[in-house]
Amino acid sequence: MAVQRRSPAESVAMTGNEAVADAMRQINPDVVAAYPITPATEIVQIFSAYAADGRVDTEMVLAESEHSAMSATIGASAAGARAMTATSSQGLLLMHEMLYVASGARQPIVMPVVNRAVSAPLNIHCDHSDTMGSRDAGWIQIYSENAQEAYDNLIQAIRIAEHPNVQLPCMVMMDGFIISHGMENLFTLPDETVKEFIGERKPLYPLLDVDNPVTFGPVDFTDFYFEHKRQQFEAMLEAKKAILEVAAEFEKISGHRYGLFETYQLDDAEMAIVVMSSAAGTSRYVIDRLRRQGLKVGMLKPRVFRPFPAEELAEALKDIPVVAVMDRSDSFSGQGGPLFAEIRAALYEYDKRPIMVNYIYGLGGRDVRVESIESVYRDLDIIRRTGVVGPRVRHLDVRE
């Protein structure tokens, strides 16, 4: 996010969960169905207080599991309501079956997800294994670096998901505890501005429109199932355009500029890392420090992982001699994490492309220190100078 400087005195101090709950208050959805899970619990806890106090018009459904929470959200959305839920980790995994129903039934549900590791072993801290596990479920995925981005992204997500050419569900991520429970300065928008920006939902085929009856989720065998999946493919391509359209409009009301990804000191970089979410913030600090020492280092921070902006990413990275892709999850292919695999694939068409290595990092909340990021750049510097790549997939700050 590029931003015009404002005085922090104009900000409110909020945790990531509070920021997201506040955005939900301003969105004022018709239905929220949810089940609590650490570290996302507070989002719905705070929001349910808004509902109880009459500060929103939302009908709250306290479901008995995440599978049911997602099912109720899909039902409400199909009826024509603007419906939301929130979850994390095992909760997202329990929803997995219904995630495909939401996207296949083309329901523009928006769901904050607080990224957390998945069992076993049991761990409540941050990594991206949960949402990377649902990367093929047909949802738009937007990752946030900090509380401000989580707030901004959630508001934009309503417009992106409900865009007439898109009509797909969208999950908006922030890092568990690091962002969800960390207090930062947040610049919020006035309630009226958000209300005007998101407008009313205009459902295309609401179930409750009894004059124009429709069916959702029918049997769809060899005759038309494939055509429906083909349309989902097209909708994802449209989502890429819609995300940029909505970002341009959002900039006008907020002064915050968003794209498919953000670059930092990348133009003349000889070494770069690709890193999502909160670790990108720490990387900025490291880049400033190493630049002062004369090292030409830079960063690319993906914001949108689904749809995957392959051409744009490849164009941004193709001329950089050495690139490390940082994955906060492992797909256990033995070939590195999901971000690494897709970025490498995106560069396949190019004759000239970077030497690329992959770092699996921060699993289960392992702290990503300044020294951690610095060590990655030092490794890249050695690769750049010697041309010797060494192991393609590495594990950062782990006991061997």
Place this chain on the structure above:
Amino acid sequence: MSVDSATSVQAQTETYDDVSDVIEIRWHGRAGQGAKTGALLVGEAASGAGRYIQAFPEYGPERMGAPVVAYNRISREPITLHCGIESPRYVVILDTTLAGQIDLTAGVPDGGALIVNASWTPAEAREKLGVTNPAVRVYTVDATAISLEHIGRPIPNTPMLGALNRVAGLLDIDSLLESVRKKLEQRFRNRPEVVEGNVQAVKVAYEEVQGE
């Protein structure tokens, strides 16, 4: 060696304007003593005073009495760091019985300071907590006694806010008191005596904190 607090603290305090870097603070307490709330209150107060802030707890076992650690970053420039704090300039210790279980002085750089909730003198605190580095300053204030007197409960976090603010020279004391008042008014809408007691406790600890 306890001396008059006003002069000794004043003499050794580095005011916020002297340092351009991010100020990092670590809070030690036991669950129930308000280490996390203390960090959040400092964050909110500093944000209100126009600073960029972070306040975050370290999550461990959630049971009364378990050791709790919380952190702050405060800066005039935007803070992008999202890693843990390893070398805090200031450490606030709500409970001295943690000494021996946890290294309370870990990572504190030369010129840093410990602000300790204890009835001891700073010199006694230095000895009992085993602060061997003479370049680390030690301050004490009896925050538990102050909270018992003014709030009626042994909740040392709000008085420690006052002591921290004095030693670290973070904010104008009036804006700190105002921020604490505002925050607590939201939480204790029907109990103005709790709000007043807390504000008074912050003020008293601000005045009574002692340096070596």
